[in-house]
Amino acid sequence: MSASLAIRPGSQFFVERDDACNRILEATRKTNAVLLFGGRQSGKTTLLLRLRDRLLRMSGNVLTLGSLDVPVYVDLTRLKYDAEPADFFQLLVLAARRSCAQQIVGFPSDSVDSHIVRRTGDLLDNFVGDLQGVSTACGEVEPRFVFLLDEAKRVLGDRFPRGFQDNLFSLLFGESDVQNFSIAMVFAGAQHLYAFSLDDTSPIGSRAIPCHIKNLTEKAIGELTSQAFPNREAAELVEVTSFIWERTGGQAGLSAKLLEELARISPPRITADVLLSVGQTVSDDNRGLLENWSLSLTPRARAIALDLCKKERLSLTDVATVLRESMLEPMLAPRVIEEFQYTGIGDELNGGVVRRNDIFWSYYEPLNTDVAKPSAAQDVWRLIETTELSMRDLIKRKYEVAHPKSVEKAMSTVLGEKAWAEIQETKEKSKSKYKYSRDAVERDTMSCMYFGHLKDLMIHGLGWQSFKHMFRDKRELEDRVSAIIASRRNDEFPLRVFLNPRACCPPASPASPPAAPRRRPCPGRCRSCRPRSADRPCPSRR
Numbered sequence: 001m002s003a004s005l006a007i008r009p010g011s012q013f014f015v016e017r018d019d020a021c022n023r024i025l026e027a028t029r030k031t032n033a034v035l036l037f038g039g040r041q042s043g044k045t046t047l048l049l050r051l052r053d054r055l056l057r058m059s060g061n062v063l064t065l066g067s068l069d070v071p072v073y074v075d076l077t078r079l080k081y082d083a084e085p086a087d088f089f090q091l092l093v094l095a096a097r098r099s100c101a102q103q104i105v106g107f108p109s110d111s112v113d114s115h116i117v118r119r120t121g122d123l124l125d126n127f128v129g130d131l132q133g134v135s136t137a138c139g140e141v142e143p144r145f146v147f148l149l150d151e152a153k154r155v156l157g158d159r160f161p162r163g164f165q166d167n168l169f170s171l172l173f174g175e176s177d178v179q180n181f182s183i184a185m186v187f188a189g190a191q192h193l194y195a196f197s198l199d200d201t202s203p204i205g206s207r208a209i210p211c212h213i214k215n216l217t218e219k220a221i222g223e224l225t226s227q228a229f230p231n232r233e234a235a236e237l238v239e240v241t242s243f244i245w246e247r248t249g250g251q252a253g254l255s256a257k258l259l260e261e262l263a264r265i266s267p268p269r270i271t272a273d274v275l276l277s278v279g280q281t282v283s284d285d286n287r288g289l290l291e292n293w294s295l296s297l298t299p300r301a302r303a304i305a306l307d308l309c310k311k312e313r314l315s316l317t318d319v320a321t322v323l324r325e326s327m328l329e330p331m332l333a334p335r336v337i338e339e340f341q342y343t344g345i346g347d348e349l350n351g352g353v354v355r356r357n358d359i360f361w362s363y364y365e366p367l368n369t370d371v372a373k374p375s376a377a378q379d380v381w382r383l384i385e386t387t388e389l390s391m392r393d394l395i396k397r398k399y400e401v402a403h404p405k406s407v408e409k410a411m412s413t414v415l416g417e418k419a420w421a422e423i424q425e426t427k428e429k430s431k432s433k434y435k436y437s438r439d440a441v442e443r444d445t446m447s448c449m450y451f452g453h454l455k456d457l458m459i460h461g462l463g464w465q466s467f468k469h470m471f472r473d474k475r476e477l478e479d480r481v482s483a484i485i486a487s488r489r490n491d492e493f494p495l496r497v498f499l500n501p502r503a504c505c506p507p508a509s510p511a512s513p514p515a516a517p518r519r520r521p522c523p524g525r526c527r528s529c530r531p532r533s534a535d536r537p538c539p540s541r542r
Helices: 020-030 043-054 086-102 125-137 163-174 191-198 203-207 217-229 235-247 252-265 270-285 287-296 301-309 316-325 330-343 360-366 376-402 407-415 415-434 438-442 451-459 474-489 493-499
Strands: 033-037 068-074 139-151 183-187 209-212 345-351 352-355
Touching: 020 033, 020 043, 020 183, 020 415, 033 043, 033 086, 033 191, 033 203, 043 068, 043 086, 043 139, 043 191, 068 086, 068 316, 068 376, 086 125, 086 139, 086 163, 086 330, 125 139, 125 163, 163 183, 163 203, 183 191, 191 474, 203 217, 217 235, 235 252, 235 270, 235 360, 270 287, 270 360, 287 360, 301 316, 301 330, 301 352, 316 330, 316 352, 330 345, 330 352, 376 407, 376 451, 407 415, 451 474
Parallel strands: 033 183, 033 209, 068 139, 139 183
Antiparallel strands: 345 352
8 A cells, every 4th residue: 555645636546527527518518608616625626637638638730620629727826816817818828828739739839938918908809819829820720728717716706806707708708700719718616606606797607507516426436445545455445435435425535535544554454443543533634624614605505504413414495494594595495405515515315405524514513503694794785885876876867957968067066176087087997998898888977986976966056956855954964975985994883873873972871870971982973973173072972
């Protein structure tokens, strides 16, 4: 038994998932975007590299007419922390050149790592132009670039602007001139891809085909065990397979770690005590992985996990009922079951979910003491966002009625030259940077304004006549807007201030001595708590 066993992505150890490779490849031929769901150490990277290696077996020649699938594997963790969309596109082009040089005979190798000239045009146009250059270097071969994007959260999360996603949508699904190449992208990730696909404003998520990684079967675990320990007796291999299946439920990462630990200690004979010791060591050494699975579960999955701590399985109806009782969307019950599958802690059974991976549940059960309550913060931010969007629309319509021929002139007069210049600059930058973005097409002057600008447009003499019937006076409007602005600056600022601006000066506690009432310091966010001079005290504390 080798003490240097290493079951890593790209190694010779691979079982069962060739069918998954076929499904992904077939999906890329139906649509240009595929979402590959898999939790930490579920085998996403191994699957992508296997697909890459399979496609690389097919070769072409620059002098021979034909078409070719060119797999381009990209590990997006290679992007620097402060990377921008231009860095992402450049990384893809360089990877595409290397893949072509490896797969196509006669492809000019001297251009593989050549510096990509950044033109002054649109980022997406630059990227398409760079790929056009790669395609031209392929000669008679017409490439179909299949980008395999590992750790897609790096570019689909909050680090990149929303316009970047719209540009990708234009690239994958938009109408464009006929080119001598085509593109498909496989985005690999975990729970964040669900949020991406559930976002009703996400054009990619609504058209992409989802693929889910599942745990290995017991038969596959047996094949992997035989590959790892070819010199062991059959009876020992059966014992190891049974133990791994019971402890991990086929979760790829933990299964590999158990085999590696068993190889490390290299016992002369595999007994039940040896296996129990190996299992405990792997559990202790991988607490960080177990914590990652626990903390990354969506609120829906956490609600179901509490019931699975008490029961071995739940039907689809049971899952939907728990979600409804937890004030979560019951229609997403199938998605919750899929989340348990690709995370590696559950499996689908007759439409419901059954527990898998005893290592995880032994860690999770003692700690999962209550159902995760849906946070009211998300509802608050949606309310604030809706308020801001409604205000923009209302102000625009009122100003168009009051100043039909000079709307923007009136607004610029109210806001002043400096603020107006900054708004116009923001508008132009957005338009030039993401000309393929839907936001860029629909974006107008109002969408470039801050909340404070909206308040100024309402209380100014040129606009107040249109809004004064909605408020007691200008002071009431200022108080409410100030509360919202403060909430946007500090997400811990209480919602009661949004509903009642004067609430930031709380009453004295009933337990306070009558002669010397004590109050908590006023944060100074309400109008009455913003004295004109430093020596003027808060009226609620006089």
